[in-house]
Amino acid sequence: MGDGNATNNRGLSSNNKPEWLQQYDLIGKIGEGTYGLVFLARIKSPTANRGKSIAIKKFKQSKDGDGVSPTAIREIMLLREISHENVVKLVNVHINHTDMSLYLAFDYAEHDLYEIIRHHRDKVNHVISQYTVKSLLWQLLNGLNYLHSNWIIHRDLKPSNILVMGEGDEQGVVKIGDFGLARIYQAPLKPLSDNGVVVTIWYRAPELLLGAKHYTSAVDMWAVGCIFAELLTLKPLFQGVEVKGNPNPFQLDQLDKIFKVLGHPTPEKWPTLANLPHWQQDLQHIQGHKYENTGLYNVVHLSPKTPAYDLLSRMLEYDPRKRLTASQALEHEYFRNDPLPGRNALVCQTGEKVNYPTRPVDTSTDFEGTTSLQPPQTVSSGNAVSGTMSGAHGGTMRSVPRQMAVGGMQRMQPQGMPAYNITSQAGMGGGMNPNGIPMQRGVPAQAHQQQLRRKDPGMGTNIYPPQQKSRRL
Amino acid sequence: MADFLTSTHRAKWIFSTQELAEKYKASNQRAIQALEKYGATLMEVDADGSLSYPEPPMNPKDTADKHSRPKPLNIEEERYMRVFYENKLQEVCNNFHFPHKIQATALIYFKRFYLQWSVMEHHPKNIMLTCIYAACKIEENHVSAEELGKGISQDHQLILNNEMIVYQSLEFDLIVYAPYRSIDGFLNDMEEFCRVKDDQLHLLKALHETARMEVDKIMLTDAQLLFPPGQLALAALRCSNGVHQVIDFDRYLRNILSRQSSAHNVSELIESLNAIDSWVKRYKFPSEKDLKHINRKLKSCWGLGSNDESKKREKKSKHKSKKSSNETQNVLSLTET
Numbered sequence: 001m002g003d004g005n006a007t008n009n010r011g012l013s014s015n016n017k018p019e020w021l022q023q024y025d026l027i028g029k030i031g032e033g034t035y036g037l038v039f040l041a042r043i044k045s046p047t048a049n050r051g052k053s054i055a056i057k058k059f060k061q062s063k064d065g066d067g068v069s070p071t072a073i074r075e076i077m078l079l080r081e082i083s084h085e086n087v088v089k090l091v092n093v094h095i096n097h098t099d100m101s102l103y104l105a106f107d108y109a110e111h112d113l114y115e116i117i118r119h120h121r122d123k124v125n126h127v128i129s130q131y132t133v134k135s136l137l138w139q140l141l142n143g144l145n146y147l148h149s150n151w152i153i154h155r156d157l158k159p160s161n162i163l164v165m166g167e168g169d170e171q172g173v174v175k176i177g178d179f180g181l182a183r184i185y186q187a188p189l190k191p192l193s194d195n196g197v198v199v200t201i202w203y204r205a206p207e208l209l210l211g212a213k214h215y216t217s218a219v220d221m222w223a224v225g226c227i228f229a230e231l232l233t234l235k236p237l238f239q240g241v242e243v244k245g246n247p248n249p250f251q252l253d254q255l256d257k258i259f260k261v262l263g264h265p266t267p268e269k270w271p272t273l274a275n276l277p278h279w280q281q282d283l284q285h286i287q288g289h290k291y292e293n294t295g296l297y298n299v300v301h302l303s304p305k306t307p308a309y310d311l312l313s314r315m316l317e318y319d320p321r322k323r324l325t326a327s328q329a330l331e332h333e334y335f336r337n338d339p340l341p342g343r344n345a346l347v348c349q350t351g352e353k354v355n356y357p358t359r360p361v362d363t364s365t366d367f368e369g370t371t372s373l374q375p376p377q378t379v380s381s382g383n384a385v386s387g388t389m390s391g392a393h394g395g396t397m398r399s400v401p402r403q404m405a406v407g408g409m410q411r412m413q414p415q416g417m418p419a420y421n422i423t424s425q426a427g428m429g430g431g432m433n434p435n436g437i438p439m440q441r442g443v444p445a446q447a448h449q450q451q452l453r454r455k456d457p458g459m460g461t462n463i464y465p466p467q468q469k470s471r472r473l
Numbered sequence: 474m475a476d477f478l479t480s481t482h483r484a485k486w487i488f489s490t491q492e493l494a495e496k497y498k499a500s501n502q503r504a505i506q507a508l509e510k511y512g513a514t515l516m517e518v519d520a521d522g523s524l525s526y527p528e529p530p531m532n533p534k535d536t537a538d539k540h541s542r543p544k545p546l547n548i549e550e551e552r553y554m555r556v557f558y559e560n561k562l563q564e565v566c567n568n569f570h571f572p573h574k575i576q577a578t579a580l581i582y583f584k585r586f587y588l589q590w591s592v593m594e595h596h597p598k599n600i601m602l603t604c605i606y607a608a609c610k611i612e613e614n615h616v617s618a619e620e621l622g623k624g625i626s627q628d629h630q631l632i633l634n635n636e637m638i639v640y641q642s643l644e645f646d647l648i649v650y651a652p653y654r655s656i657d658g659f660l661n662d663m664e665e666f667c668r669v670k671d672d673q674l675h676l677l678k679a680l681h682e683t684a685r686m687e688v689d690k691i692m693l694t695d696a697q698l699l700f701p702p703g704q705l706a707l708a709a710l711r712c713s714n715g716v717h718q719v720i721d722f723d724r725y726l727r728n729i730l731s732r733q734s735s736a737h738n739v740s741e742l743i744e745s746l747n748a749i750d751s752w753v754k755r756y757k758f759p760s761e762k763d764l765k766h767i768n769r770k771l772k773s774c775w776g777l778g779s780n781d782e783s784k785k786r787e788k789k790s791k792h793k794s795k796k797s798s799n800e801t802q803n804v805l806s807l808t809e810t
Contacts, residue, residue, distance in 0.1 A: 067606070067610075067632075067633045068636050074611070077647035080646055081481060150479075
């Protein structure tokens with residue numbers, strides 16, 4: 001605040017939208033989950049980025065008395081430190097002071113692996129081309145190698161968190177998203193279950209399922225292996241039935257699904273197996289599930305002699321210490337054979353291309369998450385009274401357990417409604433990003449973005465912008 | 474840990490001595506201007522996170538009378554106030570038996586926060602507690618605000634009220650690098666460098682312990698805003714080596730520089746280490762008399778100088794929320810301790 005916007009009272013314009021929101025045209029809601037909502041918006045400010053699509057992830061305020069959402073804070077602090085072509089880009093952070101919620105603005109990615117796989121499975125009824133699979137996998141590993149070499153474990157890799165850019169100069173580029181559970185691992189990481197966090201079990205590494213106390217980067221590589229297989233077959237590789245309950249129940253079915261395909265793990269092949277608590281305790285006679293035949297190549301329809309199979313089986317190595325690392329995987333023969341991986345994973349050199357559907361958008365939901373029955377023009381978004389996420393959403397949720405978009409969100413079902421542009425309604429808006437935090441490195445420090453106001457509404461000048469000049473140093 | 478070389482810590486939060494002085498001056502000046510304009514400087518953080526300066530005096534004559542107007546803190550007095558609360562911060566963390574890392578992170582947050590604001594604008598006690606709370610959250614050692622508040626008999630709502638403005642003032646650059654880990658790294662390296670035999674390991678241990686204590690001292694100075702953590706660690710180790718005489722330190726410095734094909738030369742590096750040493754030597758804790766004097770001034774800057782003023786504020790806060798009235802009480806209790 002205070003960036004030369006002295007005519008506004010309390011940082012609100014007459015139409016009650018917070019200034020930061022006025023730089024966007026809200027298109028609608030594209031996802032919903034435990035942490036909050038995801039919106040699609042376009043930049044409308046007169047900048048070079050006009051019309052650019054932005055995904056805005058709104059975090060709910062955390063439980064009463066807990067202050068700002070730790071998930072949001074951790075995601076922001078990690079994304080502030082990292083920058084890589086294959087990692088989602090945080091463009092801005094906005095704060096809604098009314099309910100202390102945080103809005104994270106990301107470059108918008110039109111696709112994700114969940115939707116791409118689903119499209120091939122349900123619509124085109126055809127496998128994903130070799131070129132596309134290889135390019136997606138290579139870029140995913142490239143981003144992951146960057147994270148791991150910066151000592152960051154993602155911990156929640158799954159198809160819906162692997163985003164792919166739509167039309168534009170980054171078309172077909174993979175972006176790893178949702179860093180809500182990611183951690184820097186300079187110190188041993190506690191199990192997620194200790195924080196009461198629930199994540200999909202299908203991509204969970206066997207050492208975690210067997211009660212390993214600490215995370216290593218190898219858990220991400222297991223997930224990549226599962227995703228690789230899913231890209232090849234269009235079906236989740238280990239589709240276990242999740243045991244619900246607290247805290248962190250033993251997932252027998254998930255382990256059984258893994259054992260069935262990969263064979264029974266043995267202490268000979270996996271020396272530390274005997275130390276894993278659930279194995280040691282032989283919970284539900286887990287040691288007795290004997291599956292001798294390893295049928296992985298049958299499941300993924302690959303000959304055991306192919307480089308693709310070799311790479312996959314090394315990612316699905318039981319012993320986390322023997323499992324391939326991201327940097328080793330990038331060096332694998334699979335990526336040196338034709339077709340070579342490319343930057344645009346969706347369009348190969350021959351021009352062959354699948355037209356993937358765009359993300360469904362629920363245009364009847366405003367930034368507060370409340371559904372309006374009226375056309376979006378009249379929806380007042382932003383700084384309204386309620387900070388609750390009570391809003392119903394228009395669509396029915398899919399039954400498959402999944403999360404999505406910028407991550408951690410359930411996707412909207414298609415609404416059959418056109419994306420609605422609300423430009424006409426918006427006021428002049430303030431300057432660019434008045435309340436926001438500049439995200440580029442090296443941008444001079446801009447503190448005091450908070451609303452600064454005097455409590456003398458009768459006195460005429462409503463805003464006291466302290467030391468405007470010095471803050472622009 | 475994410476790489477320091479590409480970190481926001483390195484890119485944005487290491488300053489020149491001059492830049493640092495300018496920042497302190499700028500926030501001091503802003504608070505002085507607020508004082509002239511409104512008669513008081515303490516900003517209120519509302520439940521909705523918005524900030525405001527106090528109400529302007531009802532009677533314009535009040536401000537016209539130069540003698541009754543509160544005197545602002547000068548830059549030196551502000552520094553003393555920060556020093557006082559930085560020590561308090563260490564004390565609170567020790568009482569809670571928090572890991573070293575949390576204390577270090579909270580200290581860095583506190584110092585960075587007061588690069589943007591004057592102690593006249595935000596009560597350092599509240600900010601100190603919020604910095605500890607935030608450090609716990611970030612370092613995955615979650616302590617609820619309520620627990621933290623209870624442990625030090627403070628209203629936890631004050632911690633929560635300030636949380637967002639702390640993150641904002643830190644520009645959400647929340648991953649920070651304290652020198653403790655660098656010390657561990659250098660010690661491993663030294664072990665190889667001087668090919669320590671098993672019976673000499675106790676020497677390195679002694680070197681380690683003294684160096685850590687030395688870092689505790691460095692962390693309280695502004696050196697952490699001026700030098701990268703590696704240099705702070707080396708300064709602490711050199712100091713410690715001066716006590717224990719374990720290795721030829723100059724030779725060690727030349728050795729690491731030759732290995733890193735660094736842009737620095739030894740004399741530059743030694744100059745930095747000397748500068749860090751002198752920050753520690755110059756460090757001064759305010760005398761009780763100074764503190765009393767500064768606290769009195771600060772109280773009047775905050776608009777709590779006369780009985781009249783505080784009553785006015787209390788009245789106002791009553792119809793606002795109970796948080797603010799607690800705030801007033803805490804502010805008052807501070808000066809008595």
